[in-house]
Amino acid sequence: MTIYLMCFFLFVMGLYCLIAKKHLIKKIIGIAILDYAVNLFLILIGYKSGGIPPVLFEGMNKQTFSQQSVDPLPQALVLTSIVISLGVLIMMVSIALRLYEKYKTFDTSEISRLRG
């Protein structure tokens, strides 16, 4: 249970970083923390303490195998989600660099031409 609470804490930290920080790069780090929290949560869903890898070798009992092995699907989901967040992260960093070229600052309170 504690580990789920800590995972939730990580999520809230990411959200805090995203909302409270004015620096573009810090905002991007906030998004990354948010992603990690959800990925961690997905991994925790599949985890069993004392579990074995989900690979069926010859001679294993299928009944005990299905009870002991960890759930492999969340790991596949996490891989996909990591690749997606990598794509988003690259987009964000490149846009942030372009913004720096135009505005000469990373401060979001100075990057505010759009109003209303």
Add this chain to the structure above:
Amino acid sequence: MQQLYPLFVAIPLGVAFLILLFPKSLTKLVEVIVAIAEIILLIMVIALIGHEPFSYFIGKWIPPIGITLVSDSISTLLLLLINIVGLLSLLYSFKYMEMYTSKIRFYSLFMLMVAGMSGVVITGDIFNLFVFLEIATISSYALVGFGCEHEELEASFKYMILGSVSSTLILLGIAILYATFGTLNMADLANSILANGINRSVLFAEGLFIMGFGLKGAMVPFHAWLPDAHPSAPAPISAMLSGVLIKACGIYAIIRVVYHVIGMTNITHIILMSLGVLSMVVGVLLAVGQWDFKRLLAYHSISQMGYVMVGIGLATPLGILGALFHLMNHAFFKSLLFLCSGAVEYSTGTRNLKEMGGLFKRMPVTSSSCSIASLSISGIPPFNGFWSKLLIIIALVQAEYYAIAAVTVGVSFLTLVSFIKVQRYSIFGDLPEKLKNIKEVPVLMGTVLVIFAVLCLLSGLLYPFFGNTLLEIARDTVIDQQKYIQLVLQVVP
């Protein structure tokens, strides 16, 4: 047709990667390729209309193990809108995008967005839906910032931050549903939820989904990115974003999750209705005071999506029918309005309404199609917007929501006011001195505008001819959760 169903994703995805290999000198060839791809997709969708619903198992894995693609009438409706608006925006962008560099990359991102949206609409697996959603939105982030000017980059960054938060929320919702029921197939999830009843974790997941998809669909407390992002994109992309992206990624996903996976409950009904009413009112109030043509249109997108959400939340057959009809009509008239604003910008170089005036004398095609779209969005008979708003209002009165019905009429009136302002300042009035020499847009762009204007008129008048095959069966699909479950989880020989 069943065997060809994955091509709705495969063709645009393949084309998107293929055309990046061409050098810049072959831009004309690339344009021919993307146009042919879109025409093929459109023909395939038209062949799907009226087809029996079916499901396609990728790799012959029987659900709930593998990924399932589902074709029913509501996905056909959305596919039709995506490809009509997609093809016309593409034709429009051939000329329009000449003011930007690297057209090939633009087409590639465009096709990627089409692939993502088609994927969202046809998939029957909730994680797969998330992946396609990300494909569509990542390419839209890039397209919003395509001009690489100050405002565009800023809008793109803002959109990206809020978009990533919404994706994270959606992923968290999926994770919670998976933790509770151990399946990702939407029909199988629906089955489990029906068997176990709606417990707290399902409610939490539903809240996350409504937040996440509401952010993508720009419902009012989550709307902050839209008025920046949609005007900053190039006009054909604004048309795509407002015309179909917020529908496919926002409204459609909410319909699927709320009606088919979790099932409509009283509390969801209240939440969706309040979201809808809020969007409707706030959107239109913010729109009235705008002087930037495209920003005004973007606020109206929020307001009109509010109408759709009210109809969806009402959950009576007539309300859903009105919502789906309004969704289709909004795709036509809002795309047309954005393309008109692009045409005006193409000729005059400005988006500020105060600097325009008297465009009718110089640009008759653009002006008249813009007028038709304005009449449609304000709900003047006989254009399409009138009929769908009428359906929603009748549905509200039937369900005895008199106050909301009155608000709906009031919002419609305010919409009319703000579009009279647009007409007064752009089309009529006196032509300013520096705009004396402007010309009408090129023929291809003009043709696209005329086609959209005709669609606006016909989709209202010809309802008796297509309403049954396109919209009414879509409504029946939305309501019938059991039929959806049976469609996917059928026993496979």
